Amino acid sequence: MTDETTTATAETTELRVWRGRSExxxxxxxxxxxxxxxxxxxxxxxxxxxxxxxSLAFRYGCVNANACKTCMALVxxxxxxxxxxRLAPAGAKVEPLPKRPLIRDLVTDTVPxxxxxxxxxxxxxxxxx
Amino acid sequence: MYAAIAAARExxxxxxxxxxxxxxxxxxxxxQMTVAAAIGHEEPDHWTDHLQDTLAxxxxxCDEGLARLLCENGPARIFEMxxxxxxxxxxxxxxxxxxxxxxxxxxxxxxxxxxxxxPGVAGTLRRQVSTLGSVRRVxxxxxTDIVVHEGRAVGAxxxxxxxxxxxxxAAKAVVLAAGGLTKIYRRNSASTNMGGEAYALALWAGADxxxxxxxxxxPIAHLAPRLVGxxxxxxxxxxxxLGGRLLNxxxxxFMHRYGGQDSGTYTTVRDQASYAILKEVExxxxxxxxxxxxxxxxxxxxTLRLAFGPVIDRLxxxxxxxxxxxxxxxxxxxxHMGGIRVNGRMETRVPGLYAAGEAVGGANGxxxxxxxxxxxxLVFGERAGQKAAAAVAGVPHGWNARxxxxxxxxxxxxxxxxxxxxxxxxxxxxxxxxxxxxxxxxFRTGDQLRQALDxxxxxxESPVAVRPAEGFNLDLQDRLELRAxxxxxxxxxxxxxxxxxxxxxxxxxxxxDSDPRLVSNQAVEMRGAEITARWPREAGLWRARSENSx
Numbered sequence: 001m002t003d004e005t006t007t008a009t010a011e012t013t014e015l016r017v018w019r020g021r022s023e024x025x026x027x028x029x030x031x032x033x034x035x036x037x038x039x040x041x042x043x044x045x046x047x048x049x050x051x052x053x054x055s056l057a058f059r060y061g062c063v064n065a066n067a068c069k070t071c072m073a074l075v076x077x078x079x080x081x082x083x084x085x086r087l088a089p090a091g092a093k094v095e096p097l098p099k100r101p102l103i104r105d106l107v108t109d110t111v112p113x114x115x116x117x118x119x120x121x122x123x124x125x126x127x128x129x
Numbered sequence: 130m131y132a133a134i135a136a137a138r139e140x141x142x143x144x145x146x147x148x149x150x151x152x153x154x155x156x157x158x159x160x161q162m163t164v165a166a167a168i169g170h171e172e173p174d175h176w177t178d179h180l181q182d183t184l185a186x187x188x189x190x191c192d193e194g195l196a197r198l199l200c201e202n203g204p205a206r207i208f209e210m211x212x213x214x215x216x217x218x219x220x221x222x223x224x225x226x227x228x229x230x231x232x233x234x235x236x237x238x239x240x241x242x243x244x245x246x247x248p249g250v251a252g253t254l255r256r257q258v259s260t261l262g263s264v265r266r267v268x269x270x271x272x273t274d275i276v277v278h279e280g281r282a283v284g285a286x287x288x289x290x291x292x293x294x295x296x297x298x299a300a301k302a303v304v305l306a307a308g309g310l311t312k313i314y315r316r317n318s319a320s321t322n323m324g325g326e327a328y329a330l331a332l333w334a335g336a337d338x339x340x341x342x343x344x345x346x347x348p349i350a351h352l353a354p355r356l357v358g359x360x361x362x363x364x365x366x367x368x369x370x371l372g373g374r375l376l377n378x379x380x381x382x383f384m385h386r387y388g389g390q391d392s393g394t395y396t397t398v399r400d401q402a403s404y405a406i407l408k409e410v411e412x413x414x415x416x417x418x419x420x421x422x423x424x425x426x427x428x429x430x431x432t433l434r435l436a437f438g439p440v441i442d443r444l445x446x447x448x449x450x451x452x453x454x455x456x457x458x459x460x461x462x463x464x465h466m467g468g469i470r471v472n473g474r475m476e477t478r479v480p481g482l483y484a485a486g487e488a489v490g491g492a493n494g495x496x497x498x499x500x501x502x503x504x505x506x507l508v509f510g511e512r513a514g515q516k517a518a519a520a521v522a523g524v525p526h527g528w529n530a531r532x533x534x535x536x537x538x539x540x541x542x543x544x545x546x547x548x549x550x551x552x553x554x555x556x557x558x559x560x561x562x563x564x565x566x567x568x569x570x571x572f573r574t575g576d577q578l579r580q581a582l583d584x585x586x587x588x589x590e591s592p593v594a595v596r597p598a599e600g601f602n603l604d605l606q607d608r609l610e611l612r613a614x615x616x617x618x619x620x621x622x623x624x625x626x627x628x629x630x631x632x633x634x635x636x637x638x639x640x641x642d643s644d645p646r647l648v649s650n651q652a653v654e655m656r657g658a659e660i661t662a663r664w665p666r667e668a669g670l671w672r673a674r675s676e677n678s679x
Contacts, residue, residue, distance in 0.1 A: 021599065038356070039355060049603065054554075054555055054603065055602075057603055061321055063319070063321055065359060065361075067161075067247065068150075068154060069153065070150055081358075083357060103291055103601050104599065104601050107601040109291075111268045111291075115151055117269070117289050
């Protein structure tokens with residue numbers, strides 16, 4: 001549950017987040033985020049988008065319920081669902097999945113080929129402009 | 130997904146668009162509870178009993194035809210899903226297990242263990258839909274407008290989320306099945322794509338909505354301590370199976386003060402329970418985080434484990450031991466009774482435009498019974514897909530590129546407006562959530578609602594900053610979503626202003642009683658650029674005193 005009260009804390013920690021459009025041309029942005037015991041890495045990323053940098057890209061659907069299974073990334077080098085990966089008081093390093101084509105920042109191409117707009121048949125669609 | 134399956138059965142070619150990944154977003158995956166259907170496996174039951182309970186909960190406002198459809202066709206959908214490999218929980222006798230949820234007169238709520246009903250249902254449909262050659266699934270497309278030509282829905286305009294491309298889709302019929310609106314509230318149990326877009330798309334296309342003032346607040350969503358990897362609604366099945374006691378901040382039972390029952394039973398329906406909890410908090414008797422306690426300390430550890438197995442371990446991982454500590458719970462926006470007005474064929478008043486699932490309004494009246502949401506997703510989906518496909522068989526495409534121009538231009542405009550002036554759309558979206566929670570939440574007054582309306586209008590004029598970024602631009606997605614959220618929020622507020630009484634999930638502090646003269650449904654529609662709520666003509670007598678017409 002996202003609530004204003006969750007951000008009202010004096011304690012903070014640091015998140016190092018990989019940013020960029022291609023593997024050779026990326027960087028780590030460091031964000032200071034409010035820390036609350038028990039919060040997830042996803043909570044921290046949502047906070048960053050809402051308070052510091054809305055251009056940060058990552059996938060998520062169900063918000064901390066581990067039901068949509070779309071928020072996978074590398075957390076401190078390990079593949080994890082960001083919604084269940086607890087943020088340690090010392091912070092975390094977050095990177096995109098290494099074996100998937102990169103789209104941007106933490107978003108990789110996890111869409112099955114037969115669910116892509118430009119994959120498969122195109123009889124129904126036309127791109128405008 | 131059920132609509133796609135049913136349409137394919139009628140030999141239609143189906144394009145299934147999803148803003149997130151097909152079958153991984155929306156409300157269903159978050160539904161960890163149950164599916165109500167009178168299959169009579171647990172005890173003798175009949176769909177007419179289910180209907181009676183549904184109508185009673187709806188406080189005289191249910192569309193009886195839709196409610197009947199839901200209850201009568203629920204069992205067929207449960208069995209069909211069973212044939213597709215849905216793992217309904219079963220007893221030793223191999224019959225499907227059913228529990229009794231509040232408001233149901235029988236044990237008729239099926240489930241998938243453990244707390245896995247929604248993901249189980251979504252997974253089953255996802256597998257089933259992927260076996261159908263005539264259904265083309267497309268993930269990561271956000272639909273931003275329905276294209277209407279000569280009064281008929283002929284397709285849609287949207288954005289490819291990954292590339293940012295504007296895309297148009299020609300279709301002989303369009304089924305809107307994009308779920309509810311709970312994301313317009315600060316406290317919600319929603320997936321990230323529940324911003325009320327289905328309602329806005331329908332309004333813009335010329336359809337009307339019904340019962341928009343009836344937002345269901347789920348009384349006992351998890352509040353504290355911090356919990357990750359679990360649905361905040363998870364305590365509902367705990368209460369079905371184990372009872373559990375609700376205690377205020379002073380550790381006293383309180384439900385009896387508001388006409389409910391205490392002592393570990395779970396019989397109080399949702400609107401009543403939300404009311405009781407918020408009243409306790411308002412009276413200064415809340416728990417530390419602003420809710421109440423839910424207490425299972427009287428339930429032995431082995432009973433907990435028998436009922437919820439691995440979930441108890443997941444709770445332990447979150448530092449929660451139910452035998453030692455009560456958890457804090459509070460109401461949260463959970464479901465929307467209102468929605469797109471359809472007839473029994475799931476047709477809106479725009480030919481070619483259909484609706485299904487939570488996007489449909491009317492079946493549940495002023496208050497929905499637990500377990501009816503997935504049932505309506507399955508039943509209305511099947512119905513909409515079948516009727517839409519049958520209606521367009523042999524009919525040529527009515528696509529007209531000029532009819533799509535306005536929507537395409539609007540989208541290009543939104544996508545092109547870069548700049549750092551103003552706030553990002555997700556920040557404005559959070560503002561809207563605050564406006565709705567504070568002034569159009571579980572308890573409203575006319576003054577609060579008019580304030581909310583002013584604030585929504587002001588927010589609509591706020592400049593939105595969109596930072597240029599290529600590929601999966603969430604700023605752009607948020608901006609498109611915000612447009613829909615503002616429209617839907619206004620629809621809720623307009624209808625809430627119009628209903629000058631308290632009924633079910635709509636509680637007006639300035640009109641605390643039900644008014645027998647308002648046993649009628651308000652419609653919301655667009656008139657030009659204006660969103661208006663109106664009573665049906667036969668209730669015109671009361672329109673004079675409705676605050677809408679002041």
